[in-house]
Amino acid sequence: MIARPLAGRGQALLVLAFLAPALLLLALFVVAPAVSAVLFSFTDLALRGPGALAPKIVGLGNYTRLFGDQSFVDAFGRSVSFVFFSAIIGQFVLGLVAALLLARKGIVGKGLFGAAILMPLVVPETVAALAWASMYAPDARGTLNLLVGLVGQEPVAWLVANPMLAIIIVNIWRGVAFAMILFAAALEGVPREVVEAAMVDGASAWQQLTRITLPLIKHAIVLYMLLTTIGTFTVFGLIYFLTRGGPGGGTTVMSVFIYERAFHFAEIGLGSAASVIMLGIVLAIGLFYVRALRAQI
Amino acid sequence: MRAPKILALFAAAVMVASACQAAATPTPVPATTAPGQTTAPPAETPTPPPAEPITLTLLEHQELRIAALKKILPLFESKMEAEGKNVKVNLVELVIPDEEFRTKVTLEYGGDNPADITSYPGAWVPDFATAGYLLDITDRLAAWPDWEAHFYAILRERAQQADGKYYSMPRHGTVIEFFYRKDVLDANGISTAQPQSWDELIQRLTDLHAKTGLPAVTLPAGTTWGGGTFDEGFIHIFNGTGGTLYDTATGKWVVKSQALTDAFTFYATLQQNGLLPTDALLASEPWEPTKYDGFTGTLADGTAIDIAPPITTQGSWGWIYDWGPDGARPIDGIFDKVGVWAFPSKASGDTFVWAAEDWMWTISAKSKHPDEAFELLKFLNTADALAIDAAAVGNLAPRDDIRDVAPYKDMWYLIQMEELLPTGRSFKAQVGIDKIQQAVGQATEQILLGKMDGPQAADFFAQTATSLLGADKVEEQP
Numbered sequence: 001m002i003a004r005p006l007a008g009r010g011q012a013l014l015v016l017a018f019l020a021p022a023l024l025l026l027a028l029f030v031v032a033p034a035v036s037a038v039l040f041s042f043t044d045l046a047l048r049g050p051g052a053l054a055p056k057i058v059g060l061g062n063y064t065r066l067f068g069d070q071s072f073v074d075a076f077g078r079s080v081s082f083v084f085f086s087a088i089i090g091q092f093v094l095g096l097v098a099a100l101l102l103a104r105k106g107i108v109g110k111g112l113f114g115a116a117i118l119m120p121l122v123v124p125e126t127v128a129a130l131a132w133a134s135m136y137a138p139d140a141r142g143t144l145n146l147l148v149g150l151v152g153q154e155p156v157a158w159l160v161a162n163p164m165l166a167i168i169i170v171n172i173w174r175g176v177a178f179a180m181i182l183f184a185a186a187l188e189g190v191p192r193e194v195v196e197a198a199m200v201d202g203a204s205a206w207q208q209l210t211r212i213t214l215p216l217i218k219h220a221i222v223l224y225m226l227l228t229t230i231g232t233f234t235v236f237g238l239i240y241f242l243t244r245g246g247p248g249g250g251t252t253v254m255s256v257f258i259y260e261r262a263f264h265f266a267e268i269g270l271g272s273a274a275s276v277i278m279l280g281i282v283l284a285i286g287l288f289y290v291r292a293l294r295a296q297i
Numbered sequence: 298m299r300a301p302k303i304l305a306l307f308a309a310a311v312m313v314a315s316a317c318q319a320a321a322t323p324t325p326v327p328a329t330t331a332p333g334q335t336t337a338p339p340a341e342t343p344t345p346p347p348a349e350p351i352t353l354t355l356l357e358h359q360e361l362r363i364a365a366l367k368k369i370l371p372l373f374e375s376k377m378e379a380e381g382k383n384v385k386v387n388l389v390e391l392v393i394p395d396e397e398f399r400t401k402v403t404l405e406y407g408g409d410n411p412a413d414i415t416s417y418p419g420a421w422v423p424d425f426a427t428a429g430y431l432l433d434i435t436d437r438l439a440a441w442p443d444w445e446a447h448f449y450a451i452l453r454e455r456a457q458q459a460d461g462k463y464y465s466m467p468r469h470g471t472v473i474e475f476f477y478r479k480d481v482l483d484a485n486g487i488s489t490a491q492p493q494s495w496d497e498l499i500q501r502l503t504d505l506h507a508k509t510g511l512p513a514v515t516l517p518a519g520t521t522w523g524g525g526t527f528d529e530g531f532i533h534i535f536n537g538t539g540g541t542l543y544d545t546a547t548g549k550w551v552v553k554s555q556a557l558t559d560a561f562t563f564y565a566t567l568q569q570n571g572l573l574p575t576d577a578l579l580a581s582e583p584w585e586p587t588k589y590d591g592f593t594g595t596l597a598d599g600t601a602i603d604i605a606p607p608i609t610t611q612g613s614w615g616w617i618y619d620w621g622p623d624g625a626r627p628i629d630g631i632f633d634k635v636g637v638w639a640f641p642s643k644a645s646g647d648t649f650v651w652a653a654e655d656w657m658w659t660i661s662a663k664s665k666h667p668d669e670a671f672e673l674l675k676f677l678n679t680a681d682a683l684a685i686d687a688a689a690v691g692n693l694a695p696r697d698d699i700r701d702v703a704p705y706k707d708m709w710y711l712i713q714m715e716e717l718l719p720t721g722r723s724f725k726a727q728v729g730i731d732k733i734q735q736a737v738g739q740a741t742e743q744i745l746l747g748k749m750d751g752p753q754a755a756d757f758f759a760q761t762a763t764s765l766l767g768a769d770k771v772e773e774q775p
Contacts, residue, residue, distance in 0.1 A: 046428075047403050047404075047407060047428075048403055048424035048425060048427075048428050049423075049424045049427050049428055049728050049729075050427045050428070050728070051428075052407070052427075052428035052429070052430075053427065053428050053429040065767060069764045070760065070764070071761065071764050072764075133581075138576060138580060157576055157579065157580075160576070160579050160746070244520070244521070246519075246520050246521065246742065247519070247520070247521075247579055247742055247745075247746060248739065248742050248743050248746050248748065249739060263400065264396075264400075264731075264735075265731060265732060265735075265765065266403060266424075
């Protein structure tokens with residue numbers, strides 16, 4: 001006996017019923033706060049001071065103030081650097097290399113290697129930050145300083161000497177596992193016979209990688225870029241725990257800037273405006289990548 | 298090609314969700330307290346009949362103060378009982394750092410059920426008062442004879458807000474000065490006489506540095522010290538310039554002036570000559586390597602190190618809270634080894650100490666028992682309670698009539714400092730002080746990093762303060 005498919009309207013209702021719980025949660029916890037942020041961004045709402053007692057509508061005042069504020073522009077620039085060097089360059093390259101190594105036959109200790117790379121992903125963010133705070137500790141007892149001490153070097157205040165590089169390294173360490181997993185899965189899908197045919201035709205290892213493997217996993221690469229760009233733009237905890245945006249504002253990326261304005265100084269209106277700008281940037285990046293993905297189809 | 302299509306849909310969904318999360322801010326709690334409510338006369342407040350049990354909540358976040366309150370609050374409950382009132386106090390202990398406590402209190406005030414009473418630095422009061430979070434206690438204070446008769450005028454004046462009303466009462470007084478290690482200065486042949494000017498102080502620090510090769514003075518700077526950079530460092534330098542930081546006539550912050558440039562230049566001079574513990578000040582908890590390790594010459598594990606810097610800005614609480622026998626890092630024989638100087642000014646002969654409240658007591662505007670809460674504040678400021686509370690952390694009595702009450706009367710070093718309260722100098726916090734503190738922290742941090750000299754740091758301060766406060770709330774002066 002064959003089950004009769006539901007009529008069009010009945011099927012639509014059934015789909016809606018199944019989707020309803022997820023849609024409700026999304027509406028409550030994602031859409032509503034985002035809409036609130038947009039509305040607040042047109043006010044001088046605050047948690048302390050006169051703006052808490054009688055918030056006023058200020059139109060585009062918060063946006064005008066932000067675009068004329070050099071510290072906001074600087075924070076945006078730092079965010080772009082942070083995303084480019086830690087996610088697009090660091091995590092992507094190292095993740096791809098790790099995935100390629102794991103895909104090779106005859107490599108000894110693959111399991112151990114894979115587990116070692118995976119570990120940063122399963123460590124909670126606060127624990128990761130604490131671990132790196134210990135690594136970067138400025139006195140002679142810091143892990144990195146113990147290492148440089150072995151070669152007779154004086155202790156270095158790593159988070160002061162080059163704070164942006166320090167947090168980029170931490171973010172690469174934390175994100176490389178995700179890249180490796182995604183690329184490893186994509187590499188599984190590369191037909192073996194195509195690679196072997198290239199080898200028979202005399203293609204070098206580099207040619208096999210650049211002309212066979214990478215084009216065949218392009219969709220995974222674009223997807224990874226989408227996820228990591230958005231994810232890295234919104235990194236807050238690691239940076240705040242390690243440097244609190246300092247020293248000298250040197251690691252105040254947009255997420256830290258928003259936190260400081262919205263919560264440290266309790267200016268919800270201004271913080272919301274900065275959030276909305278960041279939302280716009282992230283959406284634009286997302287749309288760019290989605291278009292790129294469509295181009296692959 | 299089906300798989301990539303599904304992938305694209307999945308990617309789009311993730312992108313939207315992630316982007317929305319990035320922009321989401323928690324819904325702020327709207328201010329529900331109208332100005333009228335904060336000024337409601339006591340008679341209109343819903344006070345239950347005396348026989349009914351009343352529980353007040355008191356929020357406290359420092360351990361030594363909690364310990365003192367545990368001794369004091371039962372005395373209040375007994376007093377209430379003797380008067381036929383059934384009033385209990387629930388002491389809410391929340392031991393967290395000051396900045397976290399500020400966030401916690403902000404969120405509590407915005408909610409429906411904040412603690413009836415709490416205390417915090419006086420600099421926080423303007424922001425909370427103008428938000429309508431605090432009960433106006435002007436009439437209650439006026440009706441309390443002790444307020445006018447015994448509280449130091451400087452503390453009463455500081456408690457009065459810009460609208461002329463009182464929303465807080467001083468918990469203690471404090472005096473901040475330079476504390477120095479007599480033993481170290483004597484050993485290096487450096488005079489321990491009061492320095493009369495910035496130049497004289499810098500010369501003495503330079504001589505000390507030349508002999509020890511170590512940093513000579515802890516002057517809080519940078520962002521990691523939080524509000525302490527301003528409260529325990531910058532303002533004492535700025536107060537020696539004769540400049541104005543807040544223009545009461547226009548209600549604007551002065552972000553650019555010669556006095557500000559002078560103050561930042563003072564910092565830069567210290568930094569450029571190796572007199573500041575630069576690396577320690579940039580550390581995550583800068584008071585540890587400076588006021589604790591450096592000033593005591595002992596690490597937390599008991600290891601002896603060089604005493605450096607042997608001079609630091611410090612409040613009266615240093616005698617007990619930081620270096621007393623039960624303090625964070627005791628100094629044996631502290632009264633033989635440690636001395637104090639007033640702050641010198643840029644001009645010679647104009648020395649001064651910082652004199653102000655330590656913290657302020659406040660009552661929430663949403664308190665259901667404002668009369669009983671004010672009774673508790675009065676009790677906390679009576680002789681016996683105050684003597685316990687002030688002595689616990691090494692603060693000064695905010696009133697002039699408890700010098701013969703134990704255990705305070707035995708602390709001659711606190712009483713000596715209390716005598717300086719009427720003649721000290723201070724700066725009265727205004728709305729936006731937290732942003733000025735942040736701007737000072739960032740500007741002094743640029744000096745510590747060696748990236749800016751005094752005038753550059755002054756320009757950076759002006760730019761940062763303007764960014765944080767908004768251009769309509771700042772002005773320049775010659």
